[in-house]
Amino acid sequence: MIAKGIFMDKLASKKLCADQECLYAISLARAEDDYNAPDCRFINVRKGQLIYVYSKLVQERGSAEFWAGSVYAEQYEDQMGTVGYFPRNLVTEQHIYQEANETVSTKAIDFFCE
Template sequence: MARRVLLLLSGFVAVWAVQGVFMDRLASKKLCADAECVYTISLAQAQEDYHAPDCRFINVSKGQQIYVYSKLVKENATGEFWAGSVYGDSQDEMGIVGYFPSNLVEEQRVYQEATKEVPTTDIDFFCE
């Protein structure tokens, strides 16, 4: 079921029509460093390869660096996922944001503790 998302920017009106799909939520809450979930929590390194099962997730190669932005609150036995951005050797790999299993990585450096519990929204699981 594809839906269109319209974005309005304050100060002037800019409208983009984005074709995409709202996927099932992986959790109803997430932990962030701040209430808006904009600050980086930590830098992690992948301990093994991971192949994304769908567009909510990111592909990760062993040894790759990932900036962690939020940590989903575990609600069931499906495991815990974190949201992050892949930092790779090529420019194509930078800025790709998505979920990955938390047991896939080892945190290398914690910038700020993830202490703010924030509800997830449909946009958290939107796929283009």
């Protein structure tokens, strides 16, 4: 079986994480509005939904600020566990689990769409 997909443009060259693999949640945030994902790099978010934040892209000149996370809410079970990007200004952090002190280079796989 051959995997088919497309590499998308990078949103940033670096991201801030709690660990080098960006496996551990940095914080829990609540969506202040709905967001419809423009492509597979992003996640759909509904107002009031909780999101586990795993990384924060380092904003580059002229670009929007995006975070990566996974939604958590029973009424949106189809997206639980799916990690994708969303605009930082969409959410309010509710609880910080740990500081995002690790600067990690983004990889091509971070921006791959199937």
